Amino acid sequence: MNKLLHHKWTPWVLLALAAAFPFVAGAIEANYLVRVGGVIGLFMLLGLGLNFTLGYAGLFDLGFIAFYAVGAYTTAIAMKAGAPGALALVLAVLVTLAVRALLGLTILRLRGDYLAVVTMGFGEIARLTINNLDSLTNGPKGMQLAPWRPLGFLSADPNVQYYLMILAAVAVSCVASRRLEDSRVGRAWIAIREDEIAARLSGIPVREYKLLAFTLSAAFAGLAGGLFAQWEQFVTPESFVFWESILVVSIVVLGGMGSIPGVLVGALVLVGFPPLMQWKLSADWINYRYLFFGLILVLVTLFRPQGILPSSRREAELTS
Amino acid sequence: MTKKHSFLLEVKDLAQHFGGLKAVDQVNLCINEGEIVSVIGPNGAGKTTFFNVRTGVYPGTRGESVFCGTEIRGKHCHDIVCRGVARTFQNIRLFANMTSLENVMVGRHGRTSQFLLGPLLRTKAFKQEEKEIEHMAKELLEFVGLKSLGNELAKNLPYGAQRKLEIARALASEPKLLILDEPTAGMNPTESQDLVTLVRKVRDRGVTVLLIEHQMRVVMDISDRVIVFDYGVKIAEGKPKEVVANARVIEAYLGKEGA
Amino acid sequence: MLIQQLINGLTLGAIYSLIALGYTLVYGILTMINFAHSEVLMLGSFMALGLAVALPSIFGGGPIGLVGMFVLSMAGAGIINVVIERFAYRPLRHISRLAPLISAIGVSIILQNGVFIWVSTQSLRFPEPVAIDQVNVMGATISTLQIIILAAALLLMAILHFFVEHTKLGKAMRACSDDIQTAGLMGINPDYIIALTFFVGGALGGAAGVLYGMNYGSIKYNLGFLPGAKAFTAAVLGGIGNIRGAVLGGFILGFLEVLASGYIPNGAQWRDVIAFSVLIIVLLVRPSGILGEKLAEKV
Numbered sequence: 001m002n003k004l005l006h007h008k009w010t011p012w013v014l015l016a017l018a019a020a021f022p023f024v025a026g027a028i029e030a031n032y033l034v035r036v037g038g039v040i041g042l043f044m045l046l047g048l049g050l051n052f053t054l055g056y057a058g059l060f061d062l063g064f065i066a067f068y069a070v071g072a073y074t075t076a077i078a079m080k081a082g083a084p085g086a087l088a089l090v091l092a093v094l095v096t097l098a099v100r101a102l103l104g105l106t107i108l109r110l111r112g113d114y115l116a117v118v119t120m121g122f123g124e125i126a127r128l129t130i131n132n133l134d135s136l137t138n139g140p141k142g143m144q145l146a147p148w149r150p151l152g153f154l155s156a157d158p159n160v161q162y163y164l165m166i167l168a169a170v171a172v173s174c175v176a177s178r179r180l181e182d183s184r185v186g187r188a189w190i191a192i193r194e195d196e197i198a199a200r201l202s203g204i205p206v207r208e209y210k211l212l213a214f215t216l217s218a219a220f221a222g223l224a225g226g227l228f229a230q231w232e233q234f235v236t237p238e239s240f241v242f243w244e245s246i247l248v249v250s251i252v253v254l255g256g257m258g259s260i261p262g263v264l265v266g267a268l269v270l271v272g273f274p275p276l277m278q279w280k281l282s283a284d285w286i287n288y289r290y291l292f293f294g295l296i297l298v299l300v301t302l303f304r305p306q307g308i309l310p311s312s313r314r315e316a317e318l319t320s
Numbered sequence: 321m322t323k324k325h326s327f328l329l330e331v332k333d334l335a336q337h338f339g340g341l342k343a344v345d346q347v348n349l350c351i352n353e354g355e356i357v358s359v360i361g362p363n364g365a366g367k368t369t370f371f372n373v374r375t376g377v378y379p380g381t382r383g384e385s386v387f388c389g390t391e392i393r394g395k396h397c398h399d400i401v402c403r404g405v406a407r408t409f410q411n412i413r414l415f416a417n418m419t420s421l422e423n424v425m426v427g428r429h430g431r432t433s434q435f436l437l438g439p440l441l442r443t444k445a446f447k448q449e450e451k452e453i454e455h456m457a458k459e460l461l462e463f464v465g466l467k468s469l470g471n472e473l474a475k476n477l478p479y480g481a482q483r484k485l486e487i488a489r490a491l492a493s494e495p496k497l498l499i500l501d502e503p504t505a506g507m508n509p510t511e512s513q514d515l516v517t518l519v520r521k522v523r524d525r526g527v528t529v530l531l532i533e534h535q536m537r538v539v540m541d542i543s544d545r546v547i548v549f550d551y552g553v554k555i556a557e558g559k560p561k562e563v564v565a566n567a568r569v570i571e572a573y574l575g576k577e578g579a
Numbered sequence: 580m581l582i583q584q585l586i587n588g589l590t591l592g593a594i595y596s597l598i599a600l601g602y603t604l605v606y607g608i609l610t611m612i613n614f615a616h617s618e619v620l621m622l623g624s625f626m627a628l629g630l631a632v633a634l635p636s637i638f639g640g641g642p643i644g645l646v647g648m649f650v651l652s653m654a655g656a657g658i659i660n661v662v663i664e665r666f667a668y669r670p671l672r673h674i675s676r677l678a679p680l681i682s683a684i685g686v687s688i689i690l691q692n693g694v695f696i697w698v699s700t701q702s703l704r705f706p707e708p709v710a711i712d713q714v715n716v717m718g719a720t721i722s723t724l725q726i727i728i729l730a731a732a733l734l735l736m737a738i739l740h741f742f743v744e745h746t747k748l749g750k751a752m753r754a755c756s757d758d759i760q761t762a763g764l765m766g767i768n769p770d771y772i773i774a775l776t777f778f779v780g781g782a783l784g785g786a787a788g789v790l791y792g793m794n795y796g797s798i799k800y801n802l803g804f805l806p807g808a809k810a811f812t813a814a815v816l817g818g819i820g821n822i823r824g825a826v827l828g829g830f831i832l833g834f835l836e837v838l839a840s841g842y843i844p845n846g847a848q849w850r851d852v853i854a855f856s857v858l859i860i861v862l863l864v865r866p867s868g869i870l871g872e873k874l875a876e877k878v
Contacts, residue, residue, distance in 0.1 A: 314419075
């Protein structure tokens with residue numbers, strides 16, 4: 001099992017299966033499963049993003065969904081102003097990075113639980129601001145987006161198109177995460193997480209590297225937010241409440257902090273399970289979903305603090 | 321001895337005050353290249369604080385600390401490391417959930433440069449540098465005698481091995497000066513002896529060693545020179561034999577009655 | 580107008596102070612944010628409502644019923660807080676600083692959604708404890724409700740002060756908050772004192788929940804989040820871990836919020852943004868708070 005999990009071809013096989021999924025699933029239950037798959041993918045992106053901050057650098061962030069919101073609203077506003085879809089996505093990533101960098105510059109000297117509270121505060125500030133800035137965001141009524149359907153040649157169904165785009169984004173993000181993790185930069189982040197002072201005295205400019213991890217996180221959130229807005233063609237502040245930030249934290253904690261496969265499985269379980277239950281059992285199930293997240297957080301921290309698929313360190317060849 | 325030459329490290333009137341407490345005050349000392357110098361003193365004499373100022377953990381209140389001709393007091397830790405000062409800790413501070421090899425590889429950080437694009441695109445330069453980092457890390461693990469434990473997580477190593485791993489990590493930054501904060505604390509005589517041998521080997525690599533030590537046997541054994549602290553000030557300095565005969569040192573350790 | 584606002588600020592500040600005390604007591608002893616405290620507050624108000632609905636003849640009105648409702652809800656909230664500590668925090672005490680925080684967030688979600696699913700998804704009307712009269716003081720209107728809230732809050736703070744400063748258990752609590760290991764060596768059972776601290780903090784939170792219900796006249800499963808987050812702000816503002824600081828911070832925040840909604844254009848809409856901005860600014864500028872001490876890490 002373990003061997004299979006770490007086999008060179010495993011990720012590619014999984015990717016191929018995931019790409020084939022909408023074409024198979026369409027035969028079973030039209031849109032529903034593909035939509036669920038797309039949402040899982042968006043949260044995989046968010047999880048992979050938060051993994052830089054929380055998993056690698058060990059910085060606790062309880063307001064991450066704010067950056068998903070910034071990405072979504074940037075896209076909506078840019079497209080309303082006439083920008084083409086692709087440009088809107090690029091803008092979403094850039095604006096989100098910039099906002100995140102500014103926030104990081106101000107708050108990253110705070111440590112541990114203070115950082116958690118401040119990011120939570122920022123998450124609320126962001127949501128309330130979006131809610132109150134009627135002139136720019138149309139407030140609680142939300143914003144409509146013009147359709148952008150670049151993958152029309154693959155499928156007529158927009159759900160399938162966005163599913164595939166999100167899947168591609170997840171795949172690229174996994175590769176980027178893995179490559180950074182397995183480099184001088186990734187080692188520096190993990191060293192900071194393990195012991196900040198020892199990291200400083202090993203020659204790592206800790207402040208800069210924390211800011212880097214914190215900021216890079218936002219690229220994933222911005223992209224996810226942009227894709228979300230274009231797919232739904234509608235955004236409201238309602239989608240970005242505090243509990244969604246908690247959900248992303250749960251994904252990373254459940255999967256195993258700093259573990260890419262862990263984040264993927266975490267998102268699959270936490271985001272995929274409740275709608276699946278709702279579909280198979282009863283509609284009431286959706287009400288239990290947060291209760292389920294809460295239980296997972298408590299049980300995982302108590303009984304399996306390293307997560308379901310903890311990150312394993314790379315083994316080096318020692319005989320040379 | 322007084323012939324005109326520049327020192328590796330020259331500390332002038334260094335002080336670190338915490339409010340009214342003068343943890344370190346008016347410290348002057350010089351260290352030559354290639355020496356092993358020990359700093360001793362009773363508990364709370366200010367030894368570790370002095371090292372913390374030296375390595376940039378504390379900013380220092382006053383004074384100069386000149387290393388290889390440049391003032392380094394108040395500079396960032398990582399900057400000081402890159403200039404060639406590395407250290408270990410009194411309470412071992414390893415990256416617990418990284419392997420031994422990775423711990424040493426982190427130590428190379430300041431001597432390497434590949435940033436975001438290199439790792440993301442897996443460029444030739446990046447691969448080359450990774451290979452070099454790994455090679456050097458393995459060489460250092462072998463040097464301290466931990467090669468077979470390279471893939472173990474640092475937290476799973478036995479105590480003595482953790483001390484050695486800290487030294488290997490510090491050496492990875494190619495320091496000119498290595499500061500060891502109580503390297504033999506909590507070790508039995510055999511382990512201490514082992515470490516003394518290692519410290520000599522480190523010096524033979526061309527690294528100057530400054531250490532804080534409590535075990536007098538170790539100090540007498542390896543030091544070229546000994547510096548004694550008490551209440552934040554330097555009270556004596558000299559060859560090990562001279563220092564143990566010094567009246568003020570005996571007084572500091574045993575009190576007036578004991579002298 | 581100003582006097583009216585100040586009185587409203589005083590009422591709101593009293594509630595924030597009570598909640599902030601719960602955060603600060605726990606933080607003082609374990610240096611952890613009891614994230615579930617806002618849910619303890621919410622449960623306090625639901626227990627009071629439960630009593631009033633189940634036994635209207637006793638708890639439906641009148642001073643004795645009111646006191647009884649307070650005491651029982653406080654005891655219940657205190658016990659809940661102790662149970663949370665025992666099962667969700669204690670096993671994690673020595674693991675890392677993040678683990679108890681994650682667990683606390685989990686507990687918070689469970690409690691809130693438990694009430695959402697099994698009690699009510701909607702707002703419930705909170706009964707008026709006494710017939711409400713208006714009193715005029717210097718042109719400002721004070722309701723009897725505000726007087727009750729303020730009196731109850733001040734009384735509880737006075738009791739807490741007496742308990743912490745003048746009783747043996749209070750002394751043990753202060754000792755643990757100073758240095759829990761040394762206190763343990765002096766023959767104090769830290770587990771017992773920690774449980775006691777959670778009980779006291781929870782009871783104050785429960786009382787704040789009841790007052791909150793009275794003040795707004797309705798309660799809902801998610802009522803704890805905002806006042807909880809803001810009261811935490813108040814505790815940090817005053818200096819977290821510091822009892823007087825929590826009270827001071829609570830009142831400052833109460834006034835600030837009321838004045839912001841009264842005098843800034845569209846202030847009511849922005850007052851939560853203002854409260855959270857204050858939190859961020861205080862943490863950045865003076866993380867030790869107004870009355871707190873600075874801590875440094877030993878290398």
